[in-house]
Structures are given as structure tokens and as C-alpha cells.
Amino acid sequence: MPSDLRFLILVEGQFGPLSSKTANSCIRYTPDRVAAVLDSRFAGTTVQDVLGFGGSIPVVGALADGLARSPTALLIGVAPQGGRLPNDWRATILGAIDAGLDVWSGLHTFLSRDEEFAARAAARGVTLHDLRLPPGDLTVAGGRVRDVDATVILTVGSDCNIGKMTAALQLRDGLAQRGRAVHFAGTGQTGILIEGWGIAVDAVIADFIAGAAERLVVEAAEGAEIVLVEGQGSLIHPGYSGVTLGLLHGSLPHALVLCTQPSRTVITNNPWVKIPPLRDVIAIHDTMTRPLRHAPVIAVCLNTYDLSAQAARDAIARARDETGLPATDPVRFDPEPIVQAIDAFHAQRARNVSPRAAAIR
Amino acid sequence: MPSDLRFLILVEGQFGPLSSKTANSCIRYTPDRVAAVLDSRFAGTTVQDVLGFGGSIPVVGALADGLARSPTALLIGVAPQGGRLPNDWRATILGAIDAGLDVWSGLHTFLSRDEEFAARAAARGVTLHDLRLPPGDLTVAGGRVRDVDATVILTVGSDCNIGKMTAALQLRDGLAQRGRAVHFAGTGQTGILIEGWGIAVDAVIADFIAGAAERLVVEAAEGAEIVLVEGQGSLIHPGYSGVTLGLLHGSLPHALVLCTQPSRTVITNNPWVKIPPLRDVIAIHDTMTRPLRHAPVIAVCLNTYDLSAQAARDAIARARDETGLPATDPVRFDPEPIVQAIDAFHAQRARNVSPRAAAIR
Numbered sequence: 163m164p165s166d167l168r169f170l171i172l173v174e175g176q177f178g179p180l181s182s183k184t185a186n187s188c189i190r191y192t193p194d195r196v197a198a199v200l201d202s203r204f205a206g207t208t209v210q211d212v213l214g215f216g217g218s219i220p221v222v223g224a225l226a227d228g229l230a231r232s233p234t235a236l237l238i239g240v241a242p243q244g245g246r247l248p249n250d251w252r253a254t255i256l257g258a259i260d261a262g263l264d265v266w267s268g269l270h271t272f273l274s275r276d277e278e279f280a281a282r283a284a285a286r287g288v289t290l291h292d293l294r295l296p297p298g299d300l301t302v303a304g305g306r307v308r309d310v311d312a313t314v315i316l317t318v319g320s321d322c323n324i325g326k327m328t329a330a331l332q333l334r335d336g337l338a339q340r341g342r343a344v345h346f347a348g349t350g351q352t353g354i355l356i357e358g359w360g361i362a363v364d365a366v367i368a369d370f371i372a373g374a375a376e377r378l379v380v381e382a383a384e385g386a387e388i389v390l391v392e393g394q395g396s397l398i399h400p401g402y403s404g405v406t407l408g409l410l411h412g413s414l415p416h417a418l419v420l421c422t423q424p425s426r427t428v429i430t431n432n433p434w435v436k437i438p439p440l441r442d443v444i445a446i447h448d449t450m451t452r453p454l455r456h457a458p459v460i461a462v463c464l465n466t467y468d469l470s471a472q473a474a475r476d477a478i479a480r481a482r483d484e485t486g487l488p489a490t491d492p493v494r495f496d497p498e499p500i501v502q503a504i505d506a507f508h509a510q511r512a513r514n515v516s517p518r519a520a521a522i523r
Numbered sequence: 524m525p526s527d528l529r530f531l532i533l534v535e536g537q538f539g540p541l542s543s544k545t546a547n548s549c550i551r552y553t554p555d556r557v558a559a560v561l562d563s564r565f566a567g568t569t570v571q572d573v574l575g576f577g578g579s580i581p582v583v584g585a586l587a588d589g590l591a592r593s594p595t596a597l598l599i600g601v602a603p604q605g606g607r608l609p610n611d612w613r614a615t616i617l618g619a620i621d622a623g624l625d626v627w628s629g630l631h632t633f634l635s636r637d638e639e640f641a642a643r644a645a646a647r648g649v650t651l652h653d654l655r656l657p658p659g660d661l662t663v664a665g666g667r668v669r670d671v672d673a674t675v676i677l678t679v680g681s682d683c684n685i686g687k688m689t690a691a692l693q694l695r696d697g698l699a700q701r702g703r704a705v706h707f708a709g710t711g712q713t714g715i716l717i718e719g720w721g722i723a724v725d726a727v728i729a730d731f732i733a734g735a736a737e738r739l740v741v742e743a744a745e746g747a748e749i750v751l752v753e754g755q756g757s758l759i760h761p762g763y764s765g766v767t768l769g770l771l772h773g774s775l776p777h778a779l780v781l782c783t784q785p786s787r788t789v790i791t792n793n794p795w796v797k798i799p800p801l802r803d804v805i806a807i808h809d810t811m812t813r814p815l816r817h818a819p820v821i822a823v824c825l826n827t828y829d830l831s832a833q834a835a836r837d838a839i840a841r842a843r844d845e846t847g848l849p850a851t852d853p854v855r856f857d858p859e860p861i862v863q864a865i866d867a868f869h870a871q872r873a874r875n876v877s878p879r880a881a882a883i884r
Contacts, residue, residue, distance in 0.1 A: 302762040369725040371765040398814040401663040404732040404769025449810045453759040
């Protein structure tokens with residue numbers, strides 16, 4: 163990843179706290195890489211005005227205004243369900259290519275395989291980066307993670323788009339501050355964009371989901387005491403549960419951190435599926451890890467962005483009571499209770515279960 | 524599918540009751556389409572000699588001997604883990620193409636995208652059929668099967684390669700004999716080969732597993748009272764569980780038929796995963812269907828090919844006792860108990876739940 167990377171983020175018509183996940187995570191975790199955001203609905207405002215974070219990064223209304231901010235690359239700032247490119251964005255992307263910008267994308271439709279984009283990029287000498295393009299040599303999983311000494315923690319969720327990646331990144335920072343050698347394994351386009359490596363497990367051939375997760379964790383475990391794996395989807399999501407279970411069985415975590423949103427009662431885009439009580443969601447995960455390697459849920463991350471501070475604290479207390487586990491909103495409040503739970507789990511495992519892992523320290 | 528299709532089946536070095544699933548199913552269900560089988564280890568014998576079924580279809584030792592049997596196409600008779608082409612088969616395939624044969628394949632590596640095969644096939648004017656090549660316009664699943672009136676039955680398994688497709692085909696025949704309008708939805712290369720249509724759900728992009736299953740069931744339901752969906756893998760298989768759950772949540776079955784093998788105690792290629800008792804396997808499926816639409820296991824199919832007749836009957840009795848469900852080996856013995864269970868489930872559902880479905884009769 164070039165160190166001088168400066169993105170113009172394309173989110174035309176879609177910029178918002180819930181609707182532009184790729185853009186928002188890039189802004190939250192790598193703000194120094196963001197030159198401007200393009201959404202004509204908010205032209206003239208700042209990112210802070212729209213998202214409530216992100217500071218003075220400008221929102222512009224047209225490609226020319228974005229180019230005036232000297233970006234080096236265009237980033238497609240959304241990853242819509244199914245991952246296809248909004249049709250009316252083609253002209254903007256072609257304009258950016260012609261202006262000499264690389265293009266980064268996490269869409270399922272690979273820009274580098276689009277004849278028009280590929281031809282224009284080649285003519286202008288710029289590069290099309292498809293974050294979801296999987297390695298060509300994946301294999302079927304077979305439990306290779308059992309040979310890994312590091313403690314593997316996977317974030318799981320009661321729904322998709324609920325904060326699994328964000329939680330993992332917050333927890334990584336907290337564990338690093340404690341001096342732990344902690345690695346983040348990105349499994350989606352945004353995590354890969356932030357970390358500079360990873361595999362988008364939802365974009366591989368279905369037979370290789372777990373194999374991709376296995377390979378990712380084995381690589382991430384090198385030199386790590388703790389690997390935090392970015393979760394995907396939910397075991398009860400009608401569209402994405404296959405990816406979720408493949409990731410669970412391929413990454414073979416030692417423990418899980420459950421991410422949920424107190425205000426959400428049904429699955430995104432599938433109101434016919436009710437989200438069960440937390441204890442039932444935990445039981446579902448126990449059922450699905452036990453036949454391979456049991457991975458207890460050791461903490462609960464709540465996404466409370468849409469609650470008042472008091473309502474958030476009440477929801478956290480309820481989650482704690484209901485599950486008997488440490489719980490907090492690791493973005494809004496101090497992530498320490500969950501960092502502490504992971505750290506203690508790792509320390510105990512290193513002492514009792516894996517003398518080799520303990521010796522790394 | 525051309526009506527005059529006559530296959531030479533390539534299984535060099537791999538023909539056997541357990542090692543050549545695609546070939547064996549083609550021989551079992553469409554013997555009239557099989558001109559000869561190519562495996563030099565068994566040259567001069569018959570299919571019956573090697574498999575114990577299949578009659579006088581000859582096994583030949585070289586391509587020239589196979590061509591003497593007047594095939595119209597070469598069928599790749601295996602689908603190895605990961606699905607790639609054995610390297611030493613290239614020369615045989617190229618020879619078959621040069622001899623004017625079409626080639627049918629269920630491998631993950633698509634023959635039609637192999638430059639050498641594609642060029643030679645084009646030059647000779649023959650067609651390369653990739654059974655696993657998925658449709659290009661798949662979408663994320665969202666519960667569309669809820670609008671289907673037909674009763675949807677999915678075969679599930681305690682492991683992969685345990686008889687889910689074979690069971691579904693046997694049960695289809697039994698239900699058809701009862702006068703039911705029953706359709707088979709093929710989800711793997713062999714089922715697709717036999718039926719002439721379907722989608723290989725393990726070959727689609729991971730995000731679209733459930734979407735592929737949903738589309739398949741919606742199509743199969745047209746004009747059907749009962750749809751039998753071919754299951755894949757197992758919810759506890761370390762490599763394939765993602766495909767299995769995506770298929771379960773996309774096809775949204777009303778009921779499940781559990782396929783198992785009494786002599787098998789651990790997962791194929793993964794001896795570190797023990798197969799739990801039948802009741803636990805059933806409970807795992809209950810846990811994973813309940814949040815979307817509960818699909819009870821209504822019968823158990825046992826694969827007893829490696830047991831004596833008495834041991835097989837004992838195992839069936841034990842399965843019946845343990846689960847309280849109808850159980851038999853639908854290939855070895857009369858499938859009637861399971862056919863009856865499905866028919867009764869459908870009849871009750873049509874009466875009580877779906878007056879529209881009942882009206883079809």
C-alpha cells in the first residue's frame with residue numbers, strides 16, 4: 163500500500179452513518195488517507211457534519227471539486243448487498259481514471275475485469291485495485307489452525323453490518339496498548355483496505371470459504387500472541403450465514419466476541435427473521451463450534467450509536483445481566499472490559515493449554 | 524441434454540465404489556448413457572465387477588479402446604476434494620477432443636476456460652460442458668422460498684459423500700410412483716448431470732450460496748407438489764459447512780431427511796472431528812433452521828453398503844429407536860418407510876397450512 167495514498171471517496175447519494183460502511187471505516191481508521199468525500203447531497207459540509215466523526219475532511223459535490231483536493235486514488239465507498247456497481251457511477255470512475263487516479267474497490271464486480279475500465283486504466287497508466295479479488299490457489303479447509311499457537315478470537319454477530327470489524331479494530335488497539343503482539347485478520351473489503359492485506363471470504367468460491375479463513379489465520383498467527391479475526395454476517399442471516407459458518411469453522415477460534423445492536427430486533431433486509439435473545443444467539447454459536455473445537459463467547463460488544471447515553475448504559479447492564487459476560491460499546495465507551503476479558507482468556511490459555519504459546523512472551 | 528448422449532467415462536486410477544462418485548451415479552441412474560469406463564487397472568472387466576452394480580458396461584484400458592465403443596462424449600468421472608483436474612488426464616482429454624467427442628466435467632477448474640482445451644475444442648467443433656459453471660446473475664438470498672406452495676424437502680448429512688443425492692433420487696422415484704408431482708433440484712455436478720439442470724451451489728461466489736439455492740427451489744417448485752433438494756456437505760464438516768448452511772437457509776425446506784452411515788465415526792479427511800450421535804446431529808439442524816423456518820428431521824436414510832444384511836437391519840433398528848423416526852437404507856432395502864413419511868408430511872401440510880398447495884392436486 164503506497165504510503166502517500168490519498169483517497170477521494172465516491173459515495174454519491176449514499177453517504178451516511180449507516181449507508182457507506184467502506185467510506186466510514188476508512189475515515190475512522192485512516193483519516194490521514196482521505197482527501198475528500200464525493201456526495202453532491204452534502205457538498206460544502208464536512209465529514210464530521212454528516213457522520214458525527216471525521217473532523218474537517220471536506221464533502222464535495224463533483225469530481226472536479228474532489229480533484230482539486232489532490233487525491234492520488236478514487237475509493238468506491240460502498241459495498242451494497244450483492245456488491246455490484248451503481249450504474250450511474252461509471253462516468254465518475256472513468257473521469258477519475260482519465261484524471262490519473264488509481265481506483266480502489268471492494269465491490270463484487272471487479273473493476274479490473276470490466277473491459278471499459280481496464281482499457282481506460284491501461285491507456286492512462288493507472289491501477290485498478292479490487293480488494294475482494296481472491297487468491298487463485300485456495301484449498302478446502304482441514305483444521306490447519308489447530309497447529310497455531312496464538313490465541314484466535316473471532317468477532318461474531320447477531321446480524322450483518324452491526325460492528326464486527328469496528329469492534330475487532332478497537333479491541334486490537336486496546337490489546338496492543340497492553341503490550342500484546344496482536345494481529346488483525348481482515349476478511350472483508352474494508353478490513354483489507356485498512357490493514358493492507360487479507361482475504362474477502364465472501365468473494366471466494368463457496369467450497370473454499372473455510373479454506374480461505376484457515377489460510378488467513380495461519381498467516382496472521384506468525385509472530386502473534388493473539389489474532390483478532392474480523393467476523394462476517396451472522397449464523398442466522400438468510401443471505402450470508404454460509405459465509406459466517408465457513409469463517410467460523412475455517413478460522414477455528416478459541417473464543418468468540420459477540421457483537422449486537424440493542425435497538426435491532428429483526429435481520430437487515432429480512433424482517434421475517436427475528437433476532438433471538440442474546441442467550442439464544444450464544445447457544446447457537448456453542449452448538450456450531452462444539453463439534454469441531456468449542457469456542458465460548460467471552461464478551462459482548464454492543465453497538466449503541468442510536469441510543470441516548472443513559473439508554474446505552476442501561477442496554478449494556480441488561481446484556482451483562484442476561485449473559486453473565488463482560489459487555490460494553492467499545493466505540494462509544496472504554497473498551498477495557500472486553501480487552502481485559504480477551505487478555506485474561508489468552509493468559510489462561512497460554513498458561514494451561516499451550517506452553518509453547520506462553521513461551522513466546 | 525442430447526437424447527443420443529453416450530459417455531466414455533474417464534476415471535483412470537480412481538474407479539471404485541467410493542472413489543468415483545460422478546461416474547458411479549451416472550452408471551446407477553443413467554446406464555443407457557454409458558458406453559464404457561476408462562481405468563487401465565480394471566481393463567477387460569465390467570462395471571458390475573468393480574462396483575457391484577451397472578451390469579455389462581465394459582471397462583477399457585486406453586482411449587482407443589473406449590472410442591471403439593462409439594461414445595459421443597467424454598465424462599470426467601470424478602470430483603476430487605477441491606475439484607481440480609488430475610494433471611495426467613490432460614492428454615486423454617485432448618485425445619478425446621481430437622477424436623470429436625464433447626467433454627462433460629464437474630470439476631472446479633472449468634475446462635471451457637482452459638486455453639488449450641478451449642482452442643482444441645473450437646478447432647475440432649466440439650463442446651466443453653462445465654456442470655459447475657454458475658449462472659452469472661445470482662443474487663443474495665432473502666427468503667423468496669416462503670412464497671412457494673410446494674413442500675420443500677432437503678436431504679442433509681452427518682458428513683459429506685454419504686448418500687444425500689442418491690437418497691433424494693430414490694425417494695423421488697418412490698414419490699412419483701405414488702402419483703406425486705415431485706421435482707428433484709440438483710445442487711452438485713452429479714445431480715445436474717443426471718437431471719440435465721441445476722446449480723452447483725459449492726461453485727458459486729460465497730455471498731450467493733443461499734441465493735443460488737433460493738433460485739433453484741423457486742424454479743423447481745413450478746408445477747411441483749414436492750421438491751426434493753439435493754443436500755451438500757454437512758453442518759459439521761470443517762471444509763464444507765458453509766455451503767451446507769447456505770443451502771439450508773436458501774432452500775428454506777419445510778422438512779429434512781437425515782442421511783448417515785452407521786460405520787462412519789469421524790468426518791471424511793478430518794479424523795479430528797467425531798460424528799456426534801444421531802440425536803445430536805438432529806438437534807444441530809433444529810438449532811440452525813429454527814431462527815428462520817423450523818424444518819424438522821422427519822426420517823433417517825442409512826448408507827449400509829459396507830455392512831452385512833443383518834448388521835444393516837440392526838443399524839436401522841437402532842436408528843429408529845434412537846430417533847423415534849422412520850429409518851431405512853433406501854438403496855439396499857425398500858425406501859417405502861421414508862417415502863411414506865414425506866408423503867404424509869406433505870399431505871398434512873397441504874391440508875392444514877397451505878390450502879393453495881392442496882388445490883394443486
